[in-house]
Amino acid sequence: MSLLIFNVTIFTNNDKVGIISNGALAIEKSQIIAIGPQQDLKKKYSHFSQIDGRGRLLMPGFVNAHMHFYSTFARGIAMQGSPKNFSEILQMLWWKLDSVLDLEAVYYSALVPAISAVKNGITSVIDHHASPNAVDGSLDKIEDALVKVGLRASLCYEVSDRDGQAISDAGLAENERYIKKCQALKNQDEAHLFDGMIGLHASFTLENNTLEKAGALIQNLEKGCHIHVLEDKADQKVTQKKYGMGVINRLRYFQILRPETIAVHCIHLSEKDKDSLAESGAIVVHNPQSNMNNTVGRTDIFGLLERGIRLGLGTDGMSPNLMNDIRAANLIHKHDLRQSTVGWTEIEKMVLQNNPAIFEKVTGQQVGKLEEGALADVILVDYFAPTPLTADNFWGHYLFGIADALVDTTIINGKIVMQNKEIVGIDELAIARKSIEVAKQVWDKF
Ligand SMILES: [Zn+2]
Incomplete structure (x- = not known):
């Protein structure tokens, strides 16, 4: 899959960059292939499938x-x-x-x-x-x-x-x-x-x-x-x-x-x-x-x-x-x-x-960083920082804000597994109902 996520604030969690405002991230197959200002990436990857992050926070899973x-x-x-x-x-x-x-x-x-x-x-x-x-x-x-x-x-x-x-x-x-x-x-x-x-x-x-x-x-x-x-x-x-x-x-x-x-x-x-x-x-x-x-x-x-x-x-x-x-x-x-x-x-x-x-x-797999060549395990979070956000104060934002914010989209190995807070291809209610049946059998034996 080729995917461009734009209109996001990016926390890269690597030493080099930190926070990118008005950023974008491009994914090809399982890897991140580019990260940077959205005006550059939007032109270069205009043929990719697009996700408009609408100002949300993009960070590693x-x-x-x-x-x-x-x-x-x-x-x-x-x-x-x-x-x-x-x-x-x-x-x-x-x-x-x-x-x-x-x-x-x-x-x-x-x-x-x-x-x-x-x-x-x-x-x-x-x-x-x-x-x-x-x-x-x-x-x-x-x-x-x-x-x-x-x-x-x-x-x-x-x-x-x-x-x-x-x-x-x-x-x-x-x-x-x-x-x-x-x-x-x-x-x-x-x-x-x-x-x-x-x-x-x-x-x-x-x-x-x-x-x-x-x-x-x-x-x-x-x-x-x-x-x-x-x-x-x-x-x-x-x-x-x-x-x-x-x-x-x-x-x-x-x-x-x-x-x-x-x-x-x-x-x-x-x-x-x-x-x-x-x-x-x-x-x-x-x-x-x-x-x-x-x-x-x-x-x-x-x-x-x-x-x-x-x-x-x-x-x-x-x-x-x-x-x-x-x-x-x-x-x-x-x-x-x-x-x-x-x-x-x-x-x-x-x-x-x-x-x-x-x-x-x-x-042997590198996860947890948003940079070129890393595996594309990323999350888009409903977080709009109410105070200045930098790489140095990220943890304060995390503990007192991001941790309470809902995750909107989860991408693992370059694949969208949740979008708009819905897990792709999964009927959660049906799974929960079946799980209750199985749990009852387990509890009877317990
Ligand atoms: Zn244990």
Whole structure:
């Protein structure tokens, strides 16, 4: 597709340009081919399909660096009893829910939040999936749902030994199969929407032989792991008791922590652990809403960033909409530390620089910047700045204005997936009705 978007204020999110007033952006196939003043581009690309932005803000789509699509059917579910701690939350909700998902439930639980993501300007998602009684082909089912919407993603299956060796091995095989499938397709088309990682649940549910196999797989496939790390103190306690070492030391021993690996949460780290994590080069993803909801603590984002760790932001399945976690991240650190000045530049860096850099590290694809040659993942937002907007004060505009504005149009890989706030080719009501039917079956088994 050849497309010109004109009459827009552009936030490029790159070092060179910043803000372009009365701008235009030209897209050919999956790439941005030109960006600049509209009077120049309108002449040059007059033969392209045109979108008049009517003065709106055009900016890169967002990356959600940690998501669980499968959490959708927890919405409104009735739990028996009330969990008293994090381990009970896992046992009474998440491990019960994921065990009753079949492939149809996997599909609908991905389709619904994918629609929501696109409506909220999220164009790339790094997902972590679990359905221990429907492992084989589960990543293809998620992919089918995302293809229907047009969302870009890195997918993985969450391997765990909590359901026994056979299911654990099936999880590793699913990851391996899916990564190889994506690698083959990316050899034909670099802009292919999907890639894979080796998903692992967390140290405390993984036996040594499984970690050994995962370590060997990431070496062979040249991919990273996507694993929860020290989300709750239980991870350290169980790991230390069962395996005689701490979580970070153990994951390093099995060569799980490396620059392509995403270590999610990393809340209960010692200072030594933080140094070791930095030395490994691993990525960390912070999920403030989920952490507050589970009352598991707060990641020391300052200590991690100071050490040069690539720290990003995710939603951990709490919401498909990253904006909610951006807001939470902006507040939790100020509130906990009773310091109104912290968590400003740090969160901006995590969202605008690190999340796209993380996506590039795990998939090889450059997103999150509007410049020639970048992938065309862009959003058009109903935002008309009421005060001067510059690259330097963009984050202030974002937090107190853009985050509340509706996304009008979402383009992913050069394809219009939402226009005039309608997802192209999708009957949302019909999908929601079908999803209710599937959810009822899931809840009956739950
Ligand atoms: Zn998670």
